[in-house]
Amino acid sequence: MEELTYIRVGDYYIHNLVLDEPKSVKMVGKYGSLRRTYLKRHKHDLWRELAGSGKLTAHLLDIDDTVQEWMNRMLPQMMEAAGVTEELKARDQMAWVGLVNNCRARVEEIILAELVYV
Numbered sequence: 001m002e003e004l005t006y007i008r009v010g011d012y013y014i015h016n017l018v019l020d021e022p023k024s025v026k027m028v029g030k031y032g033s034l035r036r037t038y039l040k041r042h043k044h045d046l047w048r049e050l051a052g053s054g055k056l057t058a059h060l061l062d063i064d065d066t067v068q069e070w071m072n073r074m075l076p077q078m079m080e081a082a083g084v085t086e087e088l089k090a091r092d093q094m095a096w097v098g099l100v101n102n103c104r105a106r107v108e109e110i111i112l113a114e115l116v117y118v
Contacts, residue, residue: 031067032060035116063115070111078103 006013028036036056039047050056082099089096 026061028057028060029064031111031116032064034112035063036060038117067111067115070115071107074107074110075103078107 005016007016008014036047039050047056050059079100082103084096084099084103088099
């Protein structure tokens with residue numbers, strides 16, 4: 001057991017406490033939250049099993065990480081196939097933004113169908 005030390009401030013002695021470094025806390029993101037809602041509503045037994053065993057948060061964080069990997073891999077491929085280029089961005093920004101948003105929506109739709117809502 002560590003010995004408590006004190007520092008004097010004016011007429012008072014105050015505990016000299018040092019806090020440990022906080023652990024990095026990872027929050028469940030958008031896709032993990034969507035997965036949790038889906039499990040609660042449509043796969044209640046699996047949700048109860050994961051929640052009861054303490055593995056739900058790890059599962060949701062894993063879903064978030066996997067979605068991010070898929071998004072990073074699929075979006076550039078989808079944008080290339082759709083003809084999204086820097087030349088188009090310089091020539092017609094609105095068309096470029098529309099194509100990028102369309103590609104992102106299509107990739108998200110695939111990810112939701114293949115990872116989140118299964």
